Amino acid sequence: MYFLIGLILTGVALYLLLKGRAPGQIFSLFNLSEGKYELVSSDLGKGHPRRRLGGFGLGGEPDAIFKGKRTGQIVVGEYKNRKHKGLVRRREFFQVQLYLGLIRESFGTQNVVGILAFNDGLVQIAYDHEVFLALVGLRGEVLTSLQKKKAQDKRPLHRRINIASRNQRIRFDGR
């Protein structure tokens, strides 16, 4: 009987230990140190603190938000369940730019950086205010296009402005 109780208690302890170490997976995914950063928000898994970002008529929740314990730097992490093979999709890049812009407003800091995590590596993304403003400027066009079921301007954003001026190392997928 004591053996059975001991076995069950060991099982419960093991479960709680693994559960407690779960946030470590999120740090590992973005190659960040738990000693240097704290997890502010994450919608990965369950049971983590969550924070939805809003502003400029936009809303969204990044996969993870970290804050540097000493530096105060905010890191936005987005996980993509694919291999990037050296190429970033523009919508992934734009998503991170939008989160970074919203984070700057919400957290009142300019010390922000984005990380795209793929199954075969990471890509660091610097905030580009020009790209953010151009994206925010598309909001009305998106809603009108959806209502009229026709793109009001067929040109993608990278045909309208230079989106890579602050992220020249990034290679984008497609033309």
Added chain:
Amino acid sequence: MKFGRSLAVSKLAAYAEDPVAFVKAGGGAYNAKAARLGTAAHARVGAGPNKALFIIGMIALIAALIYFKILPV
């Protein structure tokens, strides 16, 4: 597509990448299967052990120990 008070960041990003494809998809996912797999992958990261599977595993272990007479009853 419902028009809420705020536009989702992911939708704006998709439009900026390719307005025509975005409108053609009605503002939704381009590939429903890929979207489902992505959601499942997101749920797995940082989730820790599955409670139900853990309980089933414990019960199976205890049953096996009793069956092989390792655990006295």
